[in-house]
Amino acid sequence: MKNKHRRRLKPIPFLILVLVLTIFGFLIYKGVSKKSPTLKKEQQNNIINKLSKLDYKKDEIEDLQDELSDENINFLVSKEIKRDDFIDIYNDKYYIDQYMTKYIEYKSKHNDYSSREIVERVNTHADEAFYTNTEASNEKLDKFVIANKHYYLSSSYTAPDLTEFDPLYSLYGATYKNELSEEAMSHFIELFNQAISEGYGIKINSAYRSYQTQNKLYNNYVSSDGVKLADTYSARPGYSEHQTGYAFDVRNVPNTKDDFEDSKEFDWMQENAHKYGFFLRFPKGKEEITGYQYESWHYRYCGIECATYIHDTKITFEEYYEYFIRYHNPRNIK
Ligand SMILES: [Zn+2]
Incomplete structure (x- = not known):
C-alpha cells in the first residue's frame, strides 16, 4: 500500500529519466557502431546498395562493414568485386585484411585455385618468387x-x-x-x-x-x-x-x-x-x-x-x- 502510494507520486521524473537514458544510450550506440566518423550516412547507404548489387547478402554486408578497413570496403565497391570472387576468401580461417587486394589480384590470375590455396599462398608470400621482394x-x-x-x-x-x-x-x-x-x-x-x-x-x-x-x-x-x-x-x-x-x-x-x-x-x-x-x-x-x-x-x-x-x-x-x-x-x- 505504501509503495503503491509512493510510485504514484513520481511518474513524471521517472519518465524523464527513462527518456534521457534512452536518448543517451542511442547516441552512445550510434557513436560506437559508426565505423568512421568521416563516413556519412549517405555514403554508407551508397556502399550498402552497391554491395548488394554485387550480390552480397545483407548480413554479409554488415559483417564486411564491421571487419574490413574503409580502404578495403571502398576497393570492393570501386573495383566492383563480386561476391563469388571474394566471399570464400573472406571466410577462410586465416584471412588477413591487410592482404585483401593481393588475394583478389592473385585469384584473378589463378581461378583454378581454391580459396584456401589463394589465402595460404598470399599469406606466406608464395605468390612471389623466392628471394624477390625480400x-x-x-x-x-x-x-x-x-x-x-x-x-x-x-x-x-x-x-x-x-x-x-x-x-x-x-x-x-x-x-x-x-x-x-x-x-x-x-x-x-x-x-x-x-x-x-x-x-x-x-x-x-x-x-x-x-x-x-x-x-x-x-x-x-x-x-x-x-x-x-x-x-x-x-x-x-x-x-x-x-x-x-x-x-x-x-x-x-x-x-x-x-x-x-x-x-x-x-x-x-x-x-x-x-x-x-x-x-x-x-x-x-x-x-x-x-x-x-x-x-x-x-x-x-x-x-x-x-x-x-x-x-x-x-x-x-x-x-x-x-x-x-x-x-x-x-x-x-x-
Ligand atoms: Zn636444418
Whole structure:
C-alpha cells in the first residue's frame, strides 16, 4: 500500500529519466557502431546498395562493414568485386585484411585455385618468387623470429640467449661446438630425457649457424652444384633458419640412420615434439610455402602453445607467423 502510494507520486521524473537514458544510450550506440566518423550516412547507404548489387547478402554486408578497413570496403565497391570472387576468401580461417587486394589480384590470375590455396599462398608470400621482394625480419621476436626465402636476418643477428650446450646432447660430442637459444635448449633437455626414459635416443646434429658459417656453406654448395640446385637444399646467408638459434637438426642414436624418417625416433618426435615446444619446420607437401624440400630431421622451437597449434592444424610456421605474430589476429579464430 505504501509503495503503491509512493510510485504514484513520481511518474513524471521517472519518465524523464527513462527518456534521457534512452536518448543517451542511442547516441552512445550510434557513436560506437559508426565505423568512421568521416563516413556519412549517405555514403554508407551508397556502399550498402552497391554491395548488394554485387550480390552480397545483407548480413554479409554488415559483417564486411564491421571487419574490413574503409580502404578495403571502398576497393570492393570501386573495383566492383563480386561476391563469388571474394566471399570464400573472406571466410577462410586465416584471412588477413591487410592482404585483401593481393588475394583478389592473385585469384584473378589463378581461378583454378581454391580459396584456401589463394589465402595460404598470399599469406606466406608464395605468390612471389623466392628471394624477390625480400624483407628484413623483425629481429626482436625471439622464439617467433622468422627466417626464410622472404625474410632475412642481418649478419650480426643472434638469439638473445644463445648458449653453448653440453656435448651430451650433441651427436659429435665435444668435437663440435653446438649453440642454441637457452630457452629452446632447456626444452630440448626435457624432451631428450623423456625420450630416453621411453627407450628412444635423439641427439642434435647441427644447431645455430652464424651468418658467416652459412655464407661459407652456401658458397661451397654453389660451387659444386650451382645456384639453382643449391637453393633447393641450402639457405643463402641471412635466410637460414639455423641462424635464428631456435632450430636444429637431429639424428637417432646409437644406430644413426641415414634418413631420420626411417627411425622409430622420428615417429616419437611426430607424437611428442610439440609437447616441448618443437615442430617439424619443413613438412611434406608444403615445399612451395616453406621453400625447402621435406626434412624429417629439422625442428624448430616456438614454445608449447605455438608448436601445439602447428602440430594440430598442420599450418606452416610461415602462415602462423603472418596471421598471429605479424598481424596479431586473435588465437580464438572464427
Ligand atoms: Zn636444418
